Amino acid sequence: MTEVVATNQTIVVVGGGISGMTAALEAAECGKQVILIEKNPSLGGRVSQLYKYFPKLCFPTCGLEINLRRIKANPNISLLTLAEVTAVSGQAGDYSLTVKIAPRYINSNCTACGACADAVESTFPNEFNYNLNQRKGAYLPFNMAYPQRFVIDPRMIGTADADKAKAACKFEAIDLDMQPEELKLKAGAIIWATGWQPYDANKIQPYGYDRFANVITSVELERMMDPQGPTGGKLVRPSDGKEAKDIAFIQCAGSRDRNYLKHCSRICCMASLKQSTYPREKFGAEGKSTIYYIDIRAIDRFEDFYQKVQADTTVNFIKSKVASITLDKATQNPILNGNDLEKSGTGKDMRYSNAHDLVVLAVGMQPSVDFKAMNLGLSVNDEGFIELDPANGGQFAAGCASDALDVNRAVQNATASALRAIQVINQVANAEG
Amino acid sequence: MSSVNTAMVEKYRNNFLKEVSDNVEEGEWVRMCMQCGVCSGSCPLGPHWEHPPQELFMMIRANKREEVLSSTSMWMCTSCYNCMVRCPRELPITHIMHGLAHYAKRLGLAPKEQPTNKFSQMFWNNLVQTGRVNELKLGLALYFMNGFSEGIKMSMKMRPIGQGMFFTGRMAPMEILGGHGVKDQKGFHAMLKKAEELEAARVGAHV
Ligand SMILES: Cc1cc2nc3c(=O)[nH]c(=O)nc-3n(C[C@H](O)[C@H](O)[C@H](O)COP(=O)(O)OP(=O)(O)OC[C@H]3O[C@@H](n4cnc5c(N)ncnc54)[C@H](O)[C@@H]3O)c2cc1C
Ligand code: SF4
Ligand code: SF4
Numbered sequence: 001m002t003e004v005v006a007t008n009q010t011i012v013v014v015g016g017g018i019s020g021m022t023a024a025l026e027a028a029e030c031g032k033q034v035i036l037i038e039k040n041p042s043l044g045g046r047v048s049q050l051y052k053y054f055p056k057l058c059f060p061t062c063g064l065e066i067n068l069r070r071i072k073a074n075p076n077i078s079l080l081t082l083a084e085v086t087a088v089s090g091q092a093g094d095y096s097l098t099v100k101i102a103p104r105y106i107n108s109n110c111t112a113c114g115a116c117a118d119a120v121e122s123t124f125p126n127e128f129n130y131n132l133n134q135r136k137g138a139y140l141p142f143n144m145a146y147p148q149r150f151v152i153d154p155r156m157i158g159t160a161d162a163d164k165a166k167a168a169c170k171f172e173a174i175d176l177d178m179q180p181e182e183l184k185l186k187a188g189a190i191i192w193a194t195g196w197q198p199y200d201a202n203k204i205q206p207y208g209y210d211r212f213a214n215v216i217t218s219v220e221l222e223r224m225m226d227p228q229g230p231t232g233g234k235l236v237r238p239s240d241g242k243e244a245k246d247i248a249f250i251q252c253a254g255s256r257d258r259n260y261l262k263h264c265s266r267i268c269c270m271a272s273l274k275q276s277t278y279p280r281e282k283f284g285a286e287g288k289s290t291i292y293y294i295d296i297r298a299i300d301r302f303e304d305f306y307q308k309v310q311a312d313t314t315v316n317f318i319k320s321k322v323a324s325i326t327l328d329k330a331t332q333n334p335i336l337n338g339n340d341l342e343k344s345g346t347g348k349d350m351r352y353s354n355a356h357d358l359v360v361l362a363v364g365m366q367p368s369v370d371f372k373a374m375n376l377g378l379s380v381n382d383e384g385f386i387e388l389d390p391a392n393g394g395q396f397a398a399g400c401a402s403d404a405l406d407v408n409r410a411v412q413n414a415t416a417s418a419l420r421a422i423q424v425i426n427q428v429a430n431a432e433g
Numbered sequence: 434m435s436s437v438n439t440a441m442v443e444k445y446r447n448n449f450l451k452e453v454s455d456n457v458e459e460g461e462w463v464r465m466c467m468q469c470g471v472c473s474g475s476c477p478l479g480p481h482w483e484h485p486p487q488e489l490f491m492m493i494r495a496n497k498r499e500e501v502l503s504s505t506s507m508w509m510c511t512s513c514y515n516c517m518v519r520c521p522r523e524l525p526i527t528h529i530m531h532g533l534a535h536y537a538k539r540l541g542l543a544p545k546e547q548p549t550n551k552f553s554q555m556f557w558n559n560l561v562q563t564g565r566v567n568e569l570k571l572g573l574a575l576y577f578m579n580g581f582s583e584g585i586k587m588s589m590k591m592r593p594i595g596q597g598m599f600f601t602g603r604m605a606p607m608e609i610l611g612g613h614g615v616k617d618q619k620g621f622h623a624m625l626k627k628a629e630e631l632e633a634a635r636v637g638a639h640v
Contacts, residue, residue, distance in 0.1 A: 252521075256467075256521055257521035258521060258523045319470075320470045323473075324475065339485065344470075344487065345491065351474070351479055
């Protein structure tokens with residue numbers, strides 16, 4: 001059984017991405033008791049799936065490592081993985097939570113030696129790589145996973161492979177009889193840091209993500225660039241494995257559009273500007289990027305980054321929301337069709353039909369949790385994000401649960417939420433004397 | 434130019450956007466356009482017209498009144514609705530196109546030789562006579578729209594279809610003598626006159 005101590009002076013943080021880790025650390029380093037609840041087998045969230053990080057173009061692994069070290073070193077944080085909050089009742093200073101924990105089938109004896117993974121043959125789509133490749137049924141989600149502990153895929157339970165994994169483990173870490181658990185927790189304050197998910201590109205019919213292999217999403221491109229990713233870091237086309245030297249980026253794919261997401265997802269302009277450096281990184285001057293945009297929203301200090309990319313001769317900007325994508329069957333090149341607005345009013349033909357090796361849809365951000373359906377008593381806006389509202393009592397949003405944010409802003413927002421939660425706990429403590 | 438046109442110029446002076454907003458069907462939506470270009474890129478008539486929708490909307494804002502109202506562009510719209518389903522701001526683009534054409538026509542600024550405009554007028558003239566469309570006369574008028582020799586050529590080309598319609602009872606040759614009509618033609622004409630008055634009063638209210 002999972003044992004955690006929780007009182008009405010405990011802060012529960014839901015979601016262990018960069019925002020949840022930050023909120024948990026800020027509160028714990030101020031001496032508060034924190035329970036950090038993550039649905040996945042590892043902390044890290046979506047930042048751990050990025051190749052490089054704008055604006056500095058460093059690798060996110062380093063920031064992740066610093067945070068993981070702080071968490072390891074802090075006795076005030078209890079971590080629950082494979083755990084989800086399913087119900088909340090009560091009010092500020094006195095909440096009761098129901099938490100469901102899925103079995104990992106591997107206990108804390110695990111040394112991450114990997115013998116179980118070697119022993120099994122069954123494979124499953126690798127969710128960490130947005131299902132672009134397969135992983136074993138016994139696996140470590142990614143190299144930097146925390147806790148450093150393997151997982152057995154529940155779909156493998158009851159098969160001969162599961163027994164093989166168990167037999168291969170020298171540390172008696174595998175327990176195939178582990179059962180799902182339900183915990184009841186007390187909390188004084190709750191921080192929702194459940195983050196975002198990419199908008200479903202299949203819904204954007206004119207772009208044919210569901211029909212054309214060489215139309216991918218921005219999150220998939222991040223995985224393809226990673227040396228640990230599905231292509232081993234090679235920038236190649238899904239259709240034929242050919243090097244993708246000429247890449248088109250389509251901005252606002254699913255954002256700022258009343259047919260899809262109404263809001264501006266705010267980070268995708270910067271994400272594409274960052275990704276336009278990838279073809280150059282791989283192929284030098286032969287790598288070409290073309291960004292199709294309505295207007296580029298590189299907010300405040302990111303303007304510098306935008307200017308740097310504009311100065312790069314391998315990057316081309318076309319002011320146009322692409323109308324549709326068709327396929328050149330012979331080459332498998334996607335063809336982008338639309339009108340170039342810079343030519344509007346000049347009397348020149350505005351139309352274009354441009355072929356590229358690969359098309360990247362800069363997909364929008366939407367909340368990963370349907371807060372309205374969960375009925376948590378939270379004020380939720382039309383876009384599904386949690387609003388800052390006194391009526392939320394002792395519940396606060398951190399990071400992308402509150403809005404579409406980049407890491408810098410998500411972390412600032414998480415720190416603010418930690419401070420708000422601390423105030424609630426201090427009131428409880430004062431009242432209890 | 435019509436007197437309504439002069440009155441409208443007088444009233445709206447340098448604010449064509451407002452004029453469109455007040456007088457064109459669905460015209461109030463024009464201000465919602467964010468110039469993304471998806472409509473223009475989605476139009477199957479793209480290669481054939483001077484100003485695609487996004488450009489017309491920009492010109493409306495830029496006070497290019499004469500150029501917009503005398504343009505042939507909005508007359509080219511075939512109502513395929515491609516633009517409308519893709520517009521991220523949900524502008525009723527197709528309806529605005531027809532609204533603009535209609536408004537230009539009302540002001541007497543619509544390009545007279547534009548085929549859609551020409552045919553629409555022909556259809557109307559044909560219809561108002563008896564309250565029923567006279568297929569035979571309308572068809573002939575259409576064939577001879579571009580001159581006598583063109584008309585003969587067209588008639589020859591369409592002969593098999595005409596014959597087919599004749600034998601299946603879809604076209605009566607005696608229609609050429611006047612044709613069928615609604616029962617109460619007097620009442621029908623009175624109704625049209627009333628509608629015209631109402632329309633004039635409505636336009637007048639804005640002048
Ligand atoms: C293509 C792309 C590139 C980007 N590149 C950059 C960049 O270079 N620089 C930058 O600053 N930003 C970048 N971003 C933005 C960045 O990804 C986000 O700012 C960041 O992920 C926000 O972190 P978060 O913790 O709020 O959310 P997440 O990273 O989504 O973390 C949320 C966590 O909550 C967990 N969770 C979800 N639901 C539950 C639940 N019900 N119960 C428990 N746990 C749950 C999830 O498993 C996850 O671990 C990029 C975004 C995209 C789309
Ligand atoms: S950030 Fe850029 S690409 Fe993303 S929705 Fe906003 S304008 Fe579009
Ligand atoms: S698609 Fe809509 S928003 Fe875009 S240019 Fe056309 S009318 Fe304007």
